[in-house]
Amino acid sequence: MEFWNQVLEVASSTAQRVGAQLLLDFGRVQGLEKADGSLVTQSDEWADREIRSSIAKAFPEHAILSEEAEHGFTDAQWTWIIDPLDGTTNFTRGIPLWGISIGLLYYGEPVFGYVYFPPVNQTFYGYWAGNSGLDLPVGAYLNDKPIHVSQDSPSGNHFFSLCARSLQVWQPGFPCKIRMLGVATYNFLAVAAGASLGGVEATPKIWDLAAVWAIVHAAGGTWVSLSDEPTFPAVVGRNYGSYAMPSLIVNQPALADRLLPLMESIRK
The missing domain is CATH 3.40.190.80 (D-Maltodextrin-Binding Protein; domain 2)
Structure with missing residues (x-):
């Protein structure tokens, strides 16, 4: 499990470090509209470079796709998928719900995910073998505590x-x-x-x-x-x-x- 411990450590330390800086920028930057109508800021671009650099240093043989850079999926065994700032409009308008998303795919199948929401101090992560055939520590966590979907039936209060x-x-x-x-x-x-x-x-x-x-x-x-x-x-x-x-x-x-x-x- 040494590999998976390293995956979690790299995702966690990178997201926490990047999140600390984004909190300083929160609500203070203006966004530019992209071709698809979404916003991008200097903070998105800085966060993207920092996350890609950290992953490339730790896993130089892995491919990386991100919203702000490379978009073409390759035949690499391992591919990291990054959204350096999900919720950019919230971020620019001072609404405290936005996050940093980091996923890892094995031959195209997502097997690990880490998402950190700095303003509300919530960290989600999880492992899922799916159809990958990998032996990994399956589970989902919020702030290191196991989570599971609700078993409730729908109502007007859900x-x-x-x-x-x-x-x-x-x-x-x-x-x-x-x-x-x-x-x-x-x-x-x-x-x-x-x-x-x-x-x-x-x-x-x-x-x-x-x-x-x-x-x-x-x-x-x-x-x-x-x-x-x-x-x-x-x-x-x-x-x-x-x-x-x-x-x-x-x-x-x-x-x-x-x-x-x-x-x-x-x-x-």
């Missing part, structure tokens, strides 16, 4: 998260209270931690999903691709810079069956 591009799925009689957090990773990790029963993202990218895939599955969550293709494994040669991966995450398969008819408007 939460479900939407993104800005999935508002059309809400209809009168929707089985849960709706929330919009503005951070794709937190939408799904709230399900893993049992705080909400589900969430949907209409246009997430691979850096929004790679880390949380391992954590959600290890926590017992149900992941449904809203595309004609499975969310993972990642496809060699694909440019993930403009490739959306619509996804529904719920605590139980029965809730997915109930909600899928409402998701037709965002299916890809």
